[in-house]
Amino acid sequence: MIIDAFLVPTAIDENTYFSNSVVIMIDVLRASTTIVTALSNNAREIIITDTTEKAVKLYNTIDKQNAILAGERNGMKPDGFGAGNSPTEFTKEKVESKIVILTTTNGTQIFTRAKESPCRIVASFVNLSAVCEYVLNRVKNDPAVHSIILFAAGNKGRISYEDTLAAGAFVRHFHNELNCKLTDAAHLAKSIYEMYKGNITDFIRTTEHAKLLESLGFDSDIQIASTIDLYPIIPYIEGNSIKMLKATEVKNG
Numbered sequence: 001m002i003i004d005a006f007l008v009p010t011a012i013d014e015n016t017y018f019s020n021s022v023v024i025m026i027d028v029l030r031a032s033t034t035i036v037t038a039l040s041n042n043a044r045e046i047i048i049t050d051t052t053e054k055a056v057k058l059y060n061t062i063d064k065q066n067a068i069l070a071g072e073r074n075g076m077k078p079d080g081f082g083a084g085n086s087p088t089e090f091t092k093e094k095v096e097s098k099i100v101i102l103t104t105t106n107g108t109q110i111f112t113r114a115k116e117s118p119c120r121i122v123a124s125f126v127n128l129s130a131v132c133e134y135v136l137n138r139v140k141n142d143p144a145v146h147s148i149i150l151f152a153a154g155n156k157g158r159i160s161y162e163d164t165l166a167a168g169a170f171v172r173h174f175h176n177e178l179n180c181k182l183t184d185a186a187h188l189a190k191s192i193y194e195m196y197k198g199n200i201t202d203f204i205r206t207t208e209h210a211k212l213l214e215s216l217g218f219d220s221d222i223q224i225a226s227t228i229d230l231y232p233i234i235p236y237i238e239g240n241s242i243k244m245l246k247a248t249e250v251k252n253g
């Protein structure tokens with residue numbers, strides 16, 4: 001078993017590289033955290049688009065009683081959107097049974113990548129242990145899976161320290177539980193996590209994107225996004241749709 005990490009969404013031959021991999025897609029600040037929160041609050045599904053224009057067009061085709069148009073550009077809610085990308089906006093009252101159409105700067109740009117993978121999961125610190133348990137179960141039950149790939153959203157094509165930290169938390173868990181080899185990128189992420197695991201929130205507050213969010217008034221998002229195991233759910237990706245795995249599906253791995 002190989003544990004690999006893409007710390008920035010680099011171009012790669014998507015037709016072969018991911019076909020025997022479980023892919024864990026990470027955007028700590030904030031798309032993964034927001035998606036986990038919304039599904040935990042019983043949103044029906046998340047539909048992702050890569051542009052705001054596509055999000056608006058899709059929203060206009062759906063019964064607006066049952067849908068929310070959400071997202072951000074440069075951290076802020078675009079004009080005419082019903083919600084931004086703060087997890088605090090995705091309360092049960094607001095999202096229960098609704099379709100959330102979501103477009104963000106980084107997160108929703110990666111969730112449609114690695115389409116050849118048989119299993120793509122949205123993850124962050126808030127669902128860390130649930131994802132680790134599910135993926136371990138999956139790889140133990142499926143001999144076709146040869147690798148686990150941590151796929152970080154990054155920040156506008158560059159390294160995101162908080163995504164690298166989260167990727168390292170996953171690598172460390174799998175390295176402790178599996179007989180596996182780490183690529184250099186996975187090893188780097190694991191080393192970063194081992195350096196800062198004692199105080200994740202304070203560390204994340206020092207990152208570029210956290211400082212931008214703080215300046216925009218989203219300080220509470222940093223606290224939420226760095227809280228381990230807040231929501232024990234598994235969001236899985238199929239095409240442009242992200243839904244929560246049912247308990248039986250989680251159990252069967």
Ligand code: MLT
Pocket residue numbers: 027029030031032072074075076085104105106107108153213
């Ligand atoms: C995102 O895609 O989640 C972005 O990285 C930015 C944000 O939500 O502030």
